[in-house]
Structure formats: C-alpha cells, structure tokens
Amino acid sequence: MAPWSGLTADELALLETTFWSAGGSRHAMAERLGFSKSKANALIAGLVEQGLLAEAGLQRSSGGRRAENLQLHEGLGVVLGVDIGATSLDVAVLRPDLSVLAQHCEPADVREGPGVLLARVRVLMRELLARCGFGPKQVIGIGIGVPGPVNFEIGQLVNPPLMPAWDSFSIRDYLREDYAAPVFVDNDVNLMALGELWRLKRSLPNFLVIKVGTGIGCGIVCHGEVYRGAAGSAGDVGHICVDQEGPLCHCGNLGCVEAMAAGPAITRMAVQAAQAGESRALAERLRAQGHIDAVDVGQASRAGDAAANAIVQRAGQLIGQMLASIVNFFNPSHVFIGGGITRIGPLFLAALRQSVYHRSLALSTRHLEIQYTPLGAQAGLVGAGVLAMHEALKARGVAP
Amino acid sequence: MAPWSGLTADELALLETTFWSAGGSRHAMAERLGFSKSKANALIAGLVEQGLLAEAGLQRSSGGRRAENLQLHEGLGVVLGVDIGATSLDVAVLRPDLSVLAQHCEPADVREGPGVLLARVRVLMRELLARCGFGPKQVIGIGIGVPGPVNFEIGQLVNPPLMPAWDSFSIRDYLREDYAAPVFVDNDVNLMALGELWRLKRSLPNFLVIKVGTGIGCGIVCHGEVYRGAAGSAGDVGHICVDQEGPLCHCGNLGCVEAMAAGPAITRMAVQAAQAGESRALAERLRAQGHIDAVDVGQASRAGDAAANAIVQRAGQLIGQMLASIVNFFNPSHVFIGGGITRIGPLFLAALRQSVYHRSLALSTRHLEIQYTPLGAQAGLVGAGVLAMHEALKARGVAP
The missing domain is CATH 3.30.420.40 (ATPase, nucleotide binding domain)
Incomplete structure (x- = not known):
C-alpha cells in the first residue's frame, strides 16, 4: 500500500501541489488550490502529523510567522528513475523532492533486447538502493524512459524501430516480481519534457x-x-x-x-x-x-x-x-x-x-x-522521477 | 447584464455542460459533473424556474420518470455568429442550442479593410435580428471568425498576411457601439475546430x-x-x-x-x-x-x-x-x-x-x-456560435 492510500482528495491535491511547486510556501499552496487559510493549515497539520509533509523553515522574504515552505517528507520513501537510451543506461534513486541519492550510468545496447537489459536494470536498482540503505519496500514508484513509442496506459513499447525485440514486452510485469510499487513507462523524450515541466x-x-x-x-x-x-x-x-x-x-x-x-x-x-x-x-x-x-x-x-x-x-x-x-x-x-x-x-x-x-x-x-x-543530461532521469512521483500519487487507489 | 450573471459556480457548470452535451439527460449531466442526483435535481429545478434551462421531453430509451433531456432555454436570447472569409461573408442568428434562426451569405473582399466590411456586418446583423423578431438587447454573445492570426485575449488580428489593413484593429470595440453583449474573435479555422468539437x-x-x-x-x-x-x-x-x-x-x-x-x-x-x-x-x-x-x-x-x-x-x-x-x-x-x-x-x-x-x-x-x-460549409458559423455561447457563459462576471 502507498503511504498515502487512505487520504482524501483534498489531502492528495495538497501533496501533488507540494511536489510540483518544490518548496513553495503554505500560503502559495493554499492559494493555488483555492483553499481558505484555515482549511489549508488544518490539512497541512494532519499531513505533517502523518509524516507525509515536512516544513522546511521560514521563507526568507516574508519574515512572518507560519510562512514555512512545504516539501514532501523524506520518510515517504524513494523513487527509482531509469533512463534507457539506445546506447546507454542510467539508473538513480531519488528522494520525493527528486534530489539524487545515488546514480549509475553505463554504456548499453538496447538492441540486445529486454531480457538482457532489464536484468541489468534490476541488479543496478538493488545495488543502488542498498548503497543508500533502502530496500524494495521503501520504493514508492518507478519511472522508466525508453527510446521508442510507448502505449502509456499499458506501459508497453509499440513497434519501436530502434528496438524491435521490445515490441509489446511488458516492462511493468517484469519488475513487478521485485517491487510492490507501481511502474510507469514512457518515451524518453516525453520524460525529458516532463522533467523540464517540473523544473519550471x-x-x-x-x-x-x-x-x-x-x-x-x-x-x-x-x-x-x-x-x-x-x-x-x-x-x-x-x-x-x-x-x-x-x-x-x-x-x-x-x-x-x-x-x-x-x-x-x-x-x-x-x-x-x-x-x-x-x-x-x-x-x-x-x-x-x-x-x-x-x-x-x-x-x-x-x-x-x-x-x-x-x-x-x-x-x-x-x-x-x-x-x-x-x-x-x-x-x-x-x-x-x-x-x-x-x-x-x-x-x-x-x-x-x-x-x-x-x-x-x-x-x-x-x-x-x-x-x-x-536540465542537460539529467533531464531524462529527472523526468523518470517526476513520472514515478506524479503517477504514483494519482494511482493511490490502485493496490500496488 | 447576462441573464446568468448572478448564478453560482455549480449552476454555471450545469448550463455549460448542458450547452456542450446538447440535449443530454439530467442523469448524464449530473454524472459528468460529479453531482449527486438530489443536488442535480435541485439545481435544475432552480434553473428551470429562472427560465435558463428547459426540459425537452422524456428520453425515448429510458421509459422512466424524470429522465428528461435538458437544453438551454430559448428565452435566454440569441447569439450572433459571423464567419469572415477572404472572399465571403456569412452572418447568422442562432438559438442557444445553435439551431439557425436566420442566415445570410454573400461574396466579400476582406482586403477592403475593416471599415467597409464591418459596416456591412453591422447592417446584416440588424436586418437578420429584425427578421426573427429580436433586438440588440436579446443578443447574449457575438462570435466572429477571421482568416488570419488573432490575439485571442484582446480580440485583434496580428500581422494578418491576407488582410494587412486589419492589423491591430479592434473588432470588439467597433461592435460595442451597437451591442452590450460580449464580442469574441478567433481565427476562422480555430472556429471550425470548435464547431466540430461541439458537434462531437x-x-x-x-x-x-x-x-x-x-x-x-x-x-x-x-x-x-x-x-x-x-x-x-x-x-x-x-x-x-x-x-x-x-x-x-x-x-x-x-x-x-x-x-x-x-x-x-x-x-x-x-x-x-x-x-x-x-x-x-x-x-x-x-x-x-x-x-x-x-x-x-x-x-x-x-x-x-x-x-x-x-x-x-x-x-x-x-x-x-x-x-x-x-x-x-x-x-x-x-x-x-x-x-x-x-x-x-x-x-x-x-x-x-x-x-x-x-x-x-x-x-x-x-x-x-x-x-x-x-459540418461542411457551416463549420465556421457553428464554431462562431459555440465561441459566443461558451465564452459568454465563462465571462458572466464581466459586465457586458
């Protein structure tokens, strides 16, 4: 179960907005959501108590009481981001605010097919998680970028010209053996766009x-x-x-x-x-x-x-x-x-x-x-992290 | 003042959904808006009483009580749709459900400039309104399509290659002399797309x-x-x-x-x-x-x-x-x-x-x-009507 699986729609909206505004003030957040000050404060207090939100110190410019910035609580867990290029493979463990805890990049040949490549992804994920002291249970979402057209709903590649062996292969099912967290797959450049959208x-x-x-x-x-x-x-x-x-x-x-x-x-x-x-x-x-x-x-x-x-x-x-x-x-x-x-x-x-x-x-x-x-060379990996967090928050009802 | 200027957000959402679903059932409407049955029925009763919504008979397939289809009330007034082509001019008076009450089409040369062309539009609008027994006060919105790029927010053409004399001319201000209703201007093919979107x-x-x-x-x-x-x-x-x-x-x-x-x-x-x-x-x-x-x-x-x-x-x-x-x-x-x-x-x-x-x-x-x-040759005109209704409903707060 995701840590936020029992939340109300308002609480989830607040988590989602916090994720996208990356360290925004509670005031700005309430305004964006159209919540009254008192409603927002009550929701925030509840989420802080549940260990989902964290207050990140006073905002420098305001000087007033209670203008604390908000961010997702580190204790939520981590997300795994994977950026599969035609000739390279990037795997990272990221915090809920998408700061990188551990990352590994190596050359790879996507034409070797999903069996070879994903076995390596699996090993790297386990090693990187262990390196930062986490296990599969702390993973709240996995985002994967691939260099070909993807049917986003089912998470499969469709007729990929550069990687024919991947056609209709279910990356999601493959990783389900190791992780209870939901797995989301998208085209690599869609993820770069998603990463930049988040950065902006x-x-x-x-x-x-x-x-x-x-x-x-x-x-x-x-x-x-x-x-x-x-x-x-x-x-x-x-x-x-x-x-x-x-x-x-x-x-x-x-x-x-x-x-x-x-x-x-x-x-x-x-x-x-x-x-x-x-x-x-x-x-x-x-x-x-x-x-x-x-x-x-x-x-x-x-x-x-x-x-x-x-x-x-x-x-x-x-x-x-x-x-x-x-x-x-x-x-x-x-x-x-x-x-x-x-x-x-x-x-x-x-x-x-x-x-x-x-x-x-x-x-x-x-x-x-x-x-x-x-975001340079990190755009795809950050985008994979955004996909994982964004979709995992949306998919809270779906049992992982 | 628009007839719906004092409504709540829920009531306006219901009018807007009725407009877009063109004769849908009250049940379908409530579902789309996420309203409970009782909430939807109360809102609908209020809007019917105010003469904004009309019930359009039992839905054939259901057979049950209360499954009446809804449509915007004719008494709301009319919208004016104008489709200015490079070589033609179409003007129509439409009901809130976009059925055509009166229409006129004639050849025109857009290069003659806004003075000549819009004077003709003005005359045609008055004549067509009179022909169906309406006056300027019954007009609730005006939609105009033009064959060039438009800054939609301010309703002006921007560097139109086919009609340079129209650059930065305010069609909206020009028509404001005759009509209290809001005027919306868009590119002709955007309006065709809007018309098809509504039809669909x-x-x-x-x-x-x-x-x-x-x-x-x-x-x-x-x-x-x-x-x-x-x-x-x-x-x-x-x-x-x-x-x-x-x-x-x-x-x-x-x-x-x-x-x-x-x-x-x-x-x-x-x-x-x-x-x-x-x-x-x-x-x-x-x-x-x-x-x-x-x-x-x-x-x-x-x-x-x-x-x-x-x-x-x-x-x-x-x-x-x-x-x-x-x-x-x-x-x-x-x-x-x-x-x-x-x-x-x-x-x-x-x-x-x-x-x-x-x-x-x-x-x-x-x-x-x-x-x-x-929608064939009518696509632009229907789109102008959709623009007028859709934007007028959204702009209810703005004093016309």
Missing part, C-alpha cells in the same frame, strides 16, 4: 523538447501537460521529410530528418569526408580508431576543421528545417534542445536556430526561445 | 481541421480544447515548406504549401495548362470568362479532363505531404478537411490521403481517419 514548476504551458541521439524525437507540452497523441506516438518527428530526394531511411521513406542528421548520419558524413581526403583530422581519427563517432566530429569542429564544421552545420540546418514546420504548426514559447548529439559544438545550435528563424513565420518566432535543455 | 460533444480529444481556400490553415484540438499556441498563431501551416526550390511565396520564402496548392495556385496552374494547350476545357473557360477559378478546375476534372485531374491531384498531394509531417508530430485521431477548395473533386481527397499514409509512420496512421468536415 509548470510556469510554461506550451513548449517542446527535441532530443537528438541515435534517433530524433520530440516531447510536447500543451496546455501545461505532456501530450502523447491519439496512439502515443506524438512527437515522432524523426521521420519528417526534409529532402524528397534524400537517402533511404530504415522506415522505408526517403529523406527523413533522422536518416540525414542524427548520430549515425553524422558518423557516415564524417567517414565520407575522411575517405574523400576532405579532412585530415577525421582521416587520422579513422585510421587510429578504426571508426569515427559524433564526439570525434565535434572535437574536429572545435579545432577548426572545415569539413567537420560543415557536417555539424548541415545537421543543425536540417533539424532546424524540420523544426521550422513544427514551430509554424505548434507555435511553442520555447524549444529546448537536448540529447548527446546536440552538444557536438556551438555551430550546431547556431545553424539550427538560423534555419528555424529563416523558415518560420514572424509571428511564431517573435518570442520563440531556442536553447539547450536546462 | 467533446468525444474526440485530439484532432485537426484543415481549411483550404485562399490560404491554408489548421485548427488544433488538444486535450479536448482548442489550442491556440504561445502567440495565437498555432495552426499556421500554410507556410510549411514542401519544396525547397518551389515558387516564391508572399511571405518571402520558397515553396510554401500555400503558394503551391491553395486557391490562387490552382488558378495559376489552370491558366498555364489552358495557355499551353494542355486542356481544351480550361482553355474554353478562359476564353469565355476571361479568367479561371478553382470551381472551373473542379468541373473540368469531374468531366475527365486530364490536365485538370493532374492539377487537383497535385494540390491534394502537396497538402498531404505537409500534413504527413504534422501527423507524425501530433498523432491526431482524426483530420477533418474543409474549405471551398477541398470540394474541388474526389481526386483531391484521394491524393491527399495517399500522400499522408505514404509518408507518415505506421503507428501515427494506424487508426487515423481523414475525412471531410462533417
């Missing part, structure tokens, strides 16, 4: 997060909530066409932005440049390592290699071209750019921005901000 | 409406509400690029879908086909009339003219190509196609569909339905 304390209602790695995906926040689409595939922007006569993509179409500008395409362009004698730096890398990856291209670009610069700019420009269409359609206030490839060098973001501002309508871009994800 | 009784939470006429626009319904974007320009899809080397658009970019597939582009392709001797039918039209329009192309296509067929298919294919990107991004359950140009012939919808299904991901299109707007 929901202050921006309409924004996008673009992730560029092995593939290209987009997380959508609309009307203040993550939008997943009619079949859970919203944000699947990697297969938007940017060149009718472009190369063949693994999806069967020509000129998908993913086939032309994501990690593997950058590697391919770099190998071509090295072999064609266009770049001494890349040719040396290829000789020394036997392969080139996006990090090598980024280093060569930073060192002023013209061919590497052209590759970085070409990738940014193509992704910006795709993004221009989306900005015209969706008119977001912010676009946050994340994922390993996007840190390939400053020319990438510059080229991407130029492409968007050039092709989008003035009205759509007048106040548009395009920047790196403020 | 909000049963589809995520769908799109595409309008093709002089320009191309898209109305977005997300999480069960019309989505307008950060600056009100969401759905501005006409300037999405479908050909990097396409013709110059009036926005300054190359290959915008609007410049290649909307009404004026179809006319241009038809004139070219006529002058190049590719179509006897179109050449005859051009000779006889001195010009060709999309209706002529549609007629020639239906009569089997090969050049006209190619034009219709080309337009559908290009719009479908743009739509494929949007479907990948937004994953809607339905796309409704409307606006004069889309009825140009069955080949148009067929080519559009083929283009979307060919280019979008399988998961996005597996359950996707692409069809004509069920």
